[in-house]
Amino acid sequence: MTPRSAQVAEWQNGSCPEHSSPCTVTHQKRSLEIIDTRTHGAIDYLTGALLIIAPYLFGFATGGVEQWLPQLLGAMTIVMSLLTPHELSLAKVIPLKVHLGVDAANGVLLAVSS
Template identity: 45%
Template sequence: MRFLSTKIHGVLDYLSGVLFIASPWLFGFNDGGAAQWLPMVVGFSILLMSLFTEYELGVMKSIKMTTHLNTDLIVGLFLAASPWLFGFAEVVYLPHLVFGLIEAGAGLVTKREPSYHPNRI
């Protein structure tokens, strides 16, 4: 069931991108290791992808919404599993797990077609 509009998804993209980048300092795992860098890289990727997505808040509009949502799902699952994949679960895992599941969930519940269409006047 897809109930989240692409416009709301766009707002969440920009907010979550910034939150993911800041999360190592907000939650105290800014030790320079994989636990710190993974959410930061994902956050920057979210912001960059959002700028290029073909939806209301995209600037360049060259990435299809379906590609964006599929990427959200894959990256979210990767982020959720990252504490165990990279061996830092004993240090910190909850922010990565929660943020990853939220990212994956957003990819599953967002409408696949934006109300914005570049060919409409």
């Protein structure tokens, strides 16, 4: 067994390579999260609102794609956040993995459109 496969085997058996005692599944899952879902939801609402008003704040509200693309993505971000299972949502319709994938795609789209 290679060192890497030994580490994977330790995790599968519930042992954490960073701690002397075994870790629970909850601890292992939590250690992979960067931010909790409540914080992510709050950031989504703030980001959506900023994307909607950005063309006016930064002087590119010309009626063209440079205006409507961030506004569309901002509105979509707010609606998607309202429908994703977290503490600040209204309904639990969109799975979190789908939400995160759309977040990443929106980021790439905004980056290449500037």
